[in-house]
Amino acid sequence: MSAPRLFDPHALALRRARAAKAPADFLLRHVAAELADRLALIKRRFTAAVEIEPLSPLIAQAIRPALDGPCRPAPIAADGALDLPAGAFDLAVSGLALQFADDLPGLLAQVRRALQPDGLFLAALIGGATLQELRQAFSAAEIEVEGGVSPRVAPFADVRDMGALLQRAGLALPVTDAETLTVRYDHAFALMADLRAMAATNVLAERRKTFTRRTTLLRMAEIYQKRFADPDGRIRATFEIVWISGWAPHAGQQKPLKPGSAKTRLADALGVKEYRQE
Numbered sequence: 722m723s724a725p726r727l728f729d730p731h732a733l734a735l736r737r738a739r740a741a742k743a744p745a746d747f748l749l750r751h752v753a754a755e756l757a758d759r760l761a762l763i764k765r766r767f768t769a770a771v772e773i774e775p776l777s778p779l780i781a782q783a784i785r786p787a788l789d790g791p792c793r794p795a796p797i798a799a800d801g802a803l804d805l806p807a808g809a810f811d812l813a814v815s816g817l818a819l820q821f822a823d824d825l826p827g828l829l830a831q832v833r834r835a836l837q838p839d840g841l842f843l844a845a846l847i848g849g850a851t852l853q854e855l856r857q858a859f860s861a862a863e864i865e866v867e868g869g870v871s872p873r874v875a876p877f878a879d880v881r882d883m884g885a886l887l888q889r890a891g892l893a894l895p896v897t898d899a900e901t902l903t904v905r906y907d908h909a910f911a912l913m914a915d916l917r918a919m920a921a922t923n924v925l926a927e928r929r930k931t932f933t934r935r936t937t938l939l940r941m942a943e944i945y946q947k948r949f950a951d952p953d954g955r956i957r958a959t960f961e962i963v964w965i966s967g968w969a970p971h972a973g974q975q976k977p978l979k980p981g982s983a984k985t986r987l988a989d990a991l992g993v994k995e996y997r998q999e
Contacts, residue, residue: 727823728924730799736920745918746777748960751902752816752845753783759843759964760787767812771795771805771835773828773844774818784814795835801827805835815844817962820877821924829890839971842892848899848961849877854949855912855958862941866934880963892967899963905955909942912958 760783768790772780775794784792795803801824813832822828832842863870880899887895906912916922950956 728821732924733821733920736917736922736924740918740920743918744777745915746779747904748902748919748962749777749779749817752962753777753779755900755962755964756780756814756816756843756845757783757786759966760784763787763841767841769810769837770812770814771810773797773803773813773815773832774821777816780814780816783816784812787812797822797828803828803831803835805831807834808837810835811837811840813840813842813844815846817845817847819844819846825878826886826889829886829892833891833967833969836969838969839973840969841966842887842968843964843966845962845964847877848963849879850899850901850959850961851877852916853959854945854956855909858909858941858945858948859937861944862937866937866940877961878963883963883965887965887967890967891970893970895965895967897963897965899961902960902962904958904960905951906958907955909945909956912956 765787766789767787770784770788770790770792771794772784772792773795774797775781781792795805797803797818801822813836819825819828829842836842860870880897883897884895887897904912904915906915913922945956946954
């Protein structure tokens with residue numbers, strides 16, 4: 722049974738082509754710099770890398786210092802498939818692309834299959850707190866003006882779930898964390914212009930196919946300004962970036978201790994009194 726279609730790949734391709742003409746790439750630049758820093762902490766060189774769904778040469782430039790070999794792109798096909806040979810890579814990276822996967826667990830399993838033993842997967846994707854202000858403003862405006870809410874925002878990743886998804890895909894030593902960036906704009910329409918330039922507008926398969934009413938847009942901007950403006954009049958927009966990493970299993974990797982094998986009590990380490998539950 723195939724995963725339900727969440728996104729419209731044709732609409733996504735059109736939006737990316739339009740955004741490429743005058744991109745707003747500040748988020749991707751931030752991710753690329755953070756990706757380079759994270760790889761620099763790993764005392765290891767990689768000889769065969771793959772970038773999942775490349776959006777910009779920024780990611781390839783960021784990982785180059787960690788490579789002693791090539792990096793090839795791996796676009797995600799419309800059916801969610803990655804055309805990657807099994808066990809061919811010791812590094813797989815992705816920057817702000819996996820949030821458009823219809824079947825993220827299946828995609829992670831394909832990445833795991835493509836990794837060599839002890840190969841690393843490191844990726845950043847958009848998290849669930851992203852654009853929470855815009856979502857609230859649009860919902861309130863649509864309910865007020867149109868009497869209902871249309872599908873607008875994708876089910877972005879929750880950092881609390883990503884570790885389990887990495888383990889489910891067969892990746893060892895999973896690590897997940899999130900960072901929140903707050904960007905300020907003069908008004909809501911400036912934010913929406915940036916979203917178009919990032920190819921980040923609505924590509925949900927179930928989205929409304931007609932243009933949003935002008936009255937709804939104007940009311941959304943008013944609500945946004947009222948609820949989320951700073952004292953200087955500029956509005957805030959939240960972008961959450963979820964970082965995930967995991968390793969293809971290998972016999973030489975660090976293993977968690979068995980339950981009950983600790984030689985020092987946690988209470989002693991913390992300097993607190995231990996209470997036993999009867």
